[in-house]
Amino acid sequence: MKTLTVFTPAYNRGYIIHKCYESLCRQTSKDFVWLVVDDGSTDNTAQLIKEWQKQDNGFEIKYIYKENGGMHTAHNTAYENIDTELNVCIDSDDYMPDDAVEKIISFWRENGSDKFAGIIALDVYESNRKTIGSELPNKKSTTLMGYYRNGGSGDKKLIYRTDVINATPMYPEFEGEKYVGLAYKYHIVDETKELLIMNEPVCIVDYQEDGSSFSMWKQYYNNPKGFAFFRKSEMKYQHGLQLFKTCIHYVSSSIISKNKNFVKESPKKLMTVLAVPFGTLLSIVNKHIITK
Known part of the structure; x- marks a missing residue:
């Protein structure tokens, strides 16, 4: 062995x-x-x-x-x-x-x-x-x-x-x-x-250049459920500004995946609600970058 x-x-x-x-x-x-x-x-x-x-x-x-x-x-x-x-x-x-x-x-x-x-x-x-x-x-x-x-x-x-x-x-x-x-x-x-x-x-x-780190925007848009899952897992270990940033990304991925239950499913519901405007904007920016 x-x-x-x-x-x-x-x-x-x-x-x-x-x-x-x-x-x-x-x-x-x-x-x-x-x-x-x-x-x-x-x-x-x-x-x-x-x-x-x-x-x-x-x-x-x-x-x-x-x-x-x-x-x-x-x-x-x-x-x-x-x-x-x-x-x-x-x-x-x-x-x-x-x-x-x-x-x-x-x-x-x-x-x-x-x-x-x-x-x-x-x-x-x-x-x-x-x-x-x-x-x-x-x-x-x-x-x-x-x-x-x-x-x-x-x-x-x-x-x-x-x-x-x-x-x-x-x-x-x-x-x-x-x-x-x-x-x-x-x-x-x-x-x-x-x-x-x-x-x-x-x-x-x-x-x-063909590695994942060079195509993150595209991966972010094409794999929203996977990203949302990972963001939820990260929330358990984060605090303050870092947690808020993660909630923004979670909201964005949830919008892209058309998950209407994302607040209910979030382990940090209040922070997720506060992140909705920013997450919505991020999802729009992401779509613009991918489709332009």
Whole structure:
């Protein structure tokens, strides 16, 4: 049994996923499995993975094809098929430093226990190897939300215990939609356990123009039920201005999805009512941006 599963959701990334594969071939520790969840690709992704499976790479490659449903559904499929102690998502346009797996496993063996949900580590830019956002705090552990509430910024790499992440509900799937915020599950984990802090880079990021972060307005408009669900889950953990902003987005998504019961369904009803004028305006702006 290997210790770590590196899982990679992929959708039409045959042109770049080789960078992830090649970085795994270079790992100084091969105590991992690579799980590729193909989210309905129509390019040569399947052919590439199947060819790599035939090679003697020093690690097992698992490949699962599913109908296209969005990143969160690929994560659902991954979690259902992971049996290692730890897991980490490395996106199809990202890759790992050569010693990343070794550092993760060594750090966990030295510091890990049932008290912790896993590890939070650093992402760095491919262009200059600088940390994305701020460094992690100089202490033993933190929750993900606690890190951001205390001034943290930028994407971070999360390495979870598989039993802990699988104890949370699956991401919901809404017919005709392909987006639910991945932080939904991470926030639930935060309620019970902290993440060990490892101030080491374990993922090299090269943001692509076909990635989700570059099409957020379109995703926002095309997946209103998923966004509204995620905003409702966020309301449970927020206060003040941040809560009000979330209510505005919740109202906007509810209007786009034509949900007339959004106030009744909100966990923060008064704040939601106050946000109605602003949320209505945001829904109009969103539609204008998408249709212009």
